Amino acid sequence: GQNIDQPTEMTATEGAIVQINCTYQTSGFNGLFWYQQHAGEAPTFLSYNVLDGLEEKGRFSSFLSRSKGYSYLLLKELQMKDSASYLCAVEENAGKSTFGDGTTLTVKP
Amino acid sequence: GAGVSQSPRYKVAKRGQDVALRCDPISGHVSLFWYQQALGQGPEFLTYFQNEAQLDKSGLPSDRFFAERPEGSVSTLKIQRTQQEDSAVYLCASSLARTVYGYTFGSGTRLTVV
Numbered sequence: 289g290q291n292i293d294q295p296t297e298m299t300a301t302e303g304a305i306v307q308i309n310c311t312y313q314t315s316g317f318n319g320l321f322w323y324q325q326h327a328g329e330a331p332t333f334l335s336y337n338v339l340d341g342l343e344e345k346g347r348f349s350s351f352l353s354r355s356k357g358y359s360y361l362l363l364k365e366l367q368m369k370d371s372a373s374y375l376c377a378v379e380e381n382a383g384k385s386t387f388g389d390g391t392t393l394t395v396k397p
Numbered sequence: 398g399a400g401v402s403q404s405p406r407y408k409v410a411k412r413g414q415d416v417a418l419r420c421d422p423i424s425g426h427v428s429l430f431w432y433q434q435a436l437g438q439g440p441e442f443l444t445y446f447q448n449e450a451q452l453d454k455s456g457l458p459s460d461r462f463f464a465e466r467p468e469g470s471v472s473t474l475k476i477q478r479t480q481q482e483d484s485a486v487y488l489c490a491s492s493l494a495r496t497v498y499g500y501t502f503g504s505g506t507r508l509t510v511v
Contacts, residue, residue, distance in 0.1 A: 333498060333501070
C-alpha cells in the first residue's frame with residue numbers, strides 16, 4: 289500500500305536551520321510536493337521535485353532521491369511565523385496525491 | 398476570484414442528514430480535487446475531476462459520498478445519511494493541467510456530525 293513517513297513533531301530555535309525528512313513507498317511516482325499548513329488553514333504549496341537533487345527557493349530548499357524513496361525540506365534562518373505543519377505529498381499519478389500526516393514544527397525564540 | 402472558494406465554512410449536521418459542500422475553483426484550472434482531512438492527519442484523497450469528467454473516485458469511502466462538476470467549474474460534494482465518522486475538514490483544491498506548481502487549496506469546510 290501507500291506509505292509516507294515523516295516525524296510527528298520537531299522543535300527549533302529562531303534563526304537556526306531545520307531539516308524535515310520524508311520517506312515514501314507508493315505505487316506510482318510523478319513528483320513530490322511539500323506544503324505548509326498553519327493551524328486551521330489550508331495547505332499552501334512550497335516546493336516540487338521530480339528529478340533527483342536539490343531545489344532551492346529562498347529560505348526553503350527541497351531534496352529528492354528517487355532510488356531511496358527519500359526527500360527532505362530544509363528551512364534556513366527560521367522565523368517564528370514558520371511554526372506550522374509541513375506536509376510531504378507524492379503525486380502517484382495525474383490526479384492523485386498521497387499525503388503524509390505532517391510534521392508539526394515549533395520555532396522558539 | 399483569486400483563490401479557491403469553499404462554502405459553507407462550517408457545517409453542523411445531525412446524524413442521518415444529507416449535506417452538500419460547494420467548491421468554486423480558480424478560473425482556468427482544469428483539475429479539481431476533493432480531500433478529507435481528519436484532525437492531526439494529512440489530507441486523504443477522495444476524488445479527482447478533469448474539466449467535467451470524474452476521472453478517479455477511488456477515495457470515496459462509501460456510496461453515501463457523491464461528487465459532481467457538471468459544467469467543468471463549480472463542484473459539489475454530497476454526503477448522504479451523514480455518520481459521525483464523516484466529521485472532518487473537506488478540502489477542495491484546483492490546479493492547472495500540469496501540477497508543477499502544486500495544488501491551490503480552499504480554506505475547507507469543517508463538517509461536524511452530531
